[in-house]
Amino acid sequence: MPDIDLTTLTLGELKTLQMDVNKAIETQEERRKQEAWAAIEAEAQKLGFSLADLVEAAGTTGRLPRPPKYRHPTDPSLTSSGRGRQPGWFKEALRCGRSREDLLFDRE
Numbered sequence: 044m045p046d047i048d049l050t051t052l053t054l055g056e057l058k059t060l061q062m063d064v065n066k067a068i069e070t071q072e073e074r075r076k077q078e079a080w081a082a083i084e085a086e087a088q089k090l091g092f093s094l095a096d097l098v099e100a101a102g103t104t105g106r107l108p109r110p111p112k113y114r115h116p117t118d119p120s121l122t123s124s125g126r127g128r129q130p131g132w133f134k135e136a137l138r139c140g141r142s143r144e145d146l147l148f149d150r151e
Contacts, residue, residue: 113146122148 049057084094111122115132123130136146 111148113143114148116141116146 047060052060080094087094087097109124109126112125113123113133115121116136118132121130121132123133133146137143
């Protein structure tokens with residue numbers, strides 16, 4: 044990597060350099076994603092599937108589920124990420140005088 048004396052550059056030259064570096068980073072990241080996708084697609088084909096078939100079969104939307112933030116006070120199998128509509132048990136617990144902090148998942 045060439046040594047660049049940044050102190051000798053003007054503000055405009057520094058901003059241009061910054062934009063060039065950001066573009067180079069984006070290009071590298073996109074290239075790596077494409078390489079990863081191709082490698083995964085090739086592996087899926089070795090197993091007799093297309094990657095699209097596997098993604099569809101998994102039912103993924105491209106977003107990972109959020110970890111639980113809240114837990115039902117008496118039934119720990121009922122949890123909520125705290126996003127979206129509040130579950131009925133959560134609303135009921137609040138109506139009965141519990142606080143959000145009482146329902147936090149990590150609380151023991």
